[in-house]
Amino acid sequence: MIILDALQAVMSVDVLTAVTIGSISGIIIGGMPGLTATMAVALLIPITFSFTPLIGLSLMGGVYAGAMYGGSIAAILLSTPGTPAAAATAIEGYPLTKQGKGGLALKVSVIASFVGGTFSVIVLLLVSPLLAQFALKFGPPEYFLLALMGLTGVISVSTGGLAKGIMSGLIGLIIALIGTDAMSGMLRYTFGQVELYEGVSFMPALIGMFSIAQMLALTSEKRIANDNIDLSTIKREKMPKGMVPFIMLGTAVGTIVGIIPGEGATIAAFVSYNMAKQKSKFKDLFGKGNPEGIAAAESGNNACVGGSLVPLLTLGIPGNTVSAALMGGLMIQGLIPGPELFTKYGQITYGFILSLFIANIVFLVVGLFFAPYFARIALIPASILIAAISVFAVIGSYAINNSMFDVGLMLIFAFGGFFLDKLGFSLSAIILGMILGPIAESGFAQALTISGGTYGIFFASIPAKILWVIIIALLIQPLIGHYKSKNIENIAS
């Protein structure tokens, strides 16, 4: 019944318009190398503030789905992945374009993206209410462990090493300490700044680290993409045969990877791509223009969209930075992620999930008929992009609280984030630490109050034990990788 109400709400002109605008904007932003889905969703939040929750969320969901697909267009036609998740697509897509088969690559990409995206939303629709029901049994110790698990997931995939990954997560958790202590009402680490009494708002941090820091990195580029392909020669082609197994493979991998905290669309795309390479009968064609690789990679990265929303909506744990930005959008509307989203706010939540189906249909239609035109977006000079995004970042961070203090914070996070990123620290872990900090702290403090200071409470329940197993597995994974690479180095030397 609640789903029917949600469907009715989604079918309103306002929501359909928001999804369409969101999805097309997502394709545009995803098609611009240097601009990410996280940045797009973060910069949109101040605008969605004045919308009803469903319209705002549908707009952001549309951007997320559109951006995941949009990254493939420039990857295929210009060999410049619009998003990191489209890098695997470029390996097979650009050689096809050079062979005059750009139209075929675009067709495979959009259909694979659509199937992957749609399947993952079905999983989101079916799994989330069950998981949310299960989450009702969680108490403070489990919430502390959930926050720890979310953070461990991101730390385990950080590229600068495990120690720097852990330090990054801790930096986020420590920044989250600033403000008023919920247990005693005491002010902590505010240095007399009234604006810090309620803590450091994570939106300026998110905008700074994922918008301005990106623009600082772009100062090294004159033009982001190479325009050496005549886009007017791209012809429409039929979908090649034999793609279904690879699309199914990418869809399954992407959905599972999306649900695991920390593992994002880039990992999903590369894992799917590598598995497709092993499974293919035409292994020799990989790297020279094999559409099977595009089918697997694109279905993989789009399947992450629905998957990544499962832990966010049910447990309030964002698995990646885009869902962290979406969490900001939810909170600004007064919606706290967790089980209540499926009961008290069921119409909005189910409406949002259903709107993702529409977002997939929008990018399918746009992709089938207009994809080559979107590739031109990647040719916008970096100089214009840097200046324009900087303005949006400044205004976006101001508009959330009408505060110049937040703008200053945004700049501090931008410069600091850029510096730490260059040194191998994980910006994703910092931002997730900031978001998960209050959940972890209140879970930890309340659990100790309940147990009278006994730490056994963190190991007592079955969900707690399961969460510990996942946390340890996530931490062991990079250690095994490190040990293996050391062994290979030793053998080589």
Next chain:
Amino acid sequence: MSKKYIDIVLSVFFIVLAVLLYRSTATFPKSALFTTAVYIKFLAYLLAIASFVQLVKSIRSDAAIKVIFAKNPKKFFILILSLIIYVWIIRYVGFIISTLIFLPVTMRYMGYEKFRKSIIISASITLFVYVLFVQIFSIQLPEATIIFGASL
């Protein structure tokens, strides 16, 4: 710049931060001593351990590895400077004037050489943001305190 030495300095900085964090809990009120203070001590321990591991790793690492912060330092520092100036003047002259100055100047220094086009693009972006935020969504933008005299 050698990555090894920056990593060593940062690791030491975070070890000091961990110690300060740990010590700060001594002044907490009784009601927070067995809850929040324990959590903060837990974070301090973890930060100290991770930073120490990183310190050892950095000392053992190769000093020849360099970190390139900016391939084009001139553009990089100009962008930082122009952002700081933009945020500073926006308080006084408001969104419209500051953005109309910031956009063409930044575009020029980032390498866009078509002056007339840059003015048209700047005016279009400023107008777009103003209409979108103020007219359509009724979201307040920074106002000129010099003209209106009001505090933000």
